[in-house]
Amino acid sequence: MAIPQEGERVQIHSYKHDGNLHRVWDETLCLKGTNRIFIGGNDRTTVTESDGRTWITREPAICYFHAQHWFNVIGMLREDGIYYYCNLSSPFLYDREALKYIDYDLDIKVFPDMTFDLLDEDEYELHRRQMDYPQSIDHILTHNVDKLIRWIRARKGPFSPEFIDEWYERYLTYLR
Template sequence: MGVPTEGEPIQIHSYKHNGYIHRIWEETTVLKGSETLVIGGNDRTIVTESDGRTWITREPAICYFHSQYWFNIIGMLREDGVHYYCNLSSPFIYDGEALKYIDYDLDIKVFPDMTYHLLDEDEYERHRREMKYPEVIDHILKKNVEKLIKWIHQRKGPFAPDFIDTWYERYLTYRK
């Protein structure tokens, strides 16, 4: 597994358990890259869905990927504060082409006041049956939902005060 270079633009590829592409983010600037952690920033990047539709992100975002955790976290900077979108997913890999992970449907949306909602439980259950997620994956994902909720309550990692703002400032230095 390679390590993305700080300052370089990379793509992010999200897959489903069956191996099919789910979504591609065209360009994210690497702010920190190591074998275990990638932090990236993007703003108004093109996103391509599996059916070929495209859309453009509306606000700056800081993305947090870790090779030891079954989730990734996107902090979106909006006028009323930072909104987070947390994807339950496989740990990332970086193969020189793109940062890649498997999206496992469950998501947690976190608001600026740190209230949150677990989303897409029906979609998760449907895909778990259709794509035959192994029991071990189901167990890992449920444990990682608990870990994410603990991080939210503890304001740990990307939920820490100033984490997103600090990395956004770094992102802006690459945009000049």
Template sequence: MTAPSAGSDIQIKSYKHDGHLHRVWESTIVLKGTEQVIIGANDKTLVVESDGRTWITREPAICYFHAKHWFNVIGMLRNDGIHYYCNISSPFVFEENSIKYIDYDLDLKVYPDMTYDLLDEDEYQIHRDKMNYPGVLDRILYNNIADLQRWVQQRKGPFSPGFVDQWYERFLTYRF
């Protein structure tokens, strides 16, 4: 797998387990790109849903993807602090100038005080049954949720103090 270079503009594409395209973020600036980790940033970027609907993100976001973890983390800079939206997903691949991953519906929403909620378990159950997820996948995903919760509690990786702010400062050097 090749890695994108810092400063390049890429897309983020999420898919569903059955292979259909779920959502595309049209423009993300790469801040760090290796075969293992990609850190990117976007602000007011166009998002296209699978049904053709579009919307624009409201605030700057720092995106963290790891090739060995079954989740990705989006840190959104809001007036009341950093909010994190963590997608439980396959590890990413980078190809065709895009970060690609399978979104497994489950999400961990982390608030500025580092409390969190697990979201969309009902949606996950529906898709698990509809798309016949293998039992081993269920175990992998829930193990990764536990890992992600530990990261939040230990302030590890993208949850460490200053992580989002540091990468946002780097993003600003590319924008102006």
């Protein structure tokens, strides 16, 4: 697998289980790239949906992807604190075109006080039937929802108090 280089600007491509492109983030700055971890930063980047509609992100964000975990985490820096959006997804891969993953619909939204909501269970059920997710995927995702909740409660990894702040500071050094 190729490895994104620190300081490189990369696209992020989200796919669905059936192989269709779901969403593209136009530009994310690589802050750390290894064969196991990608940490990136972006602010006001263009996002293109599968139907061609575009929108622009509203705040700075630090993105955490891991090649062995079935989720990714986006920490969004807002005036009233850090909000996290966690996508249950395949582990990422990077092929020099983009950082890529499969989005499996389930999401966890985490608020600045570290309370959280599990989202899109109905969408997951619909797509699980439509795209015939194997039972093994269902088990993996259930396990990773539990893992994410443990990480949130323990403030582990990207949920640790200093994680987003430290990586955001590094992101700002590239912009100067």
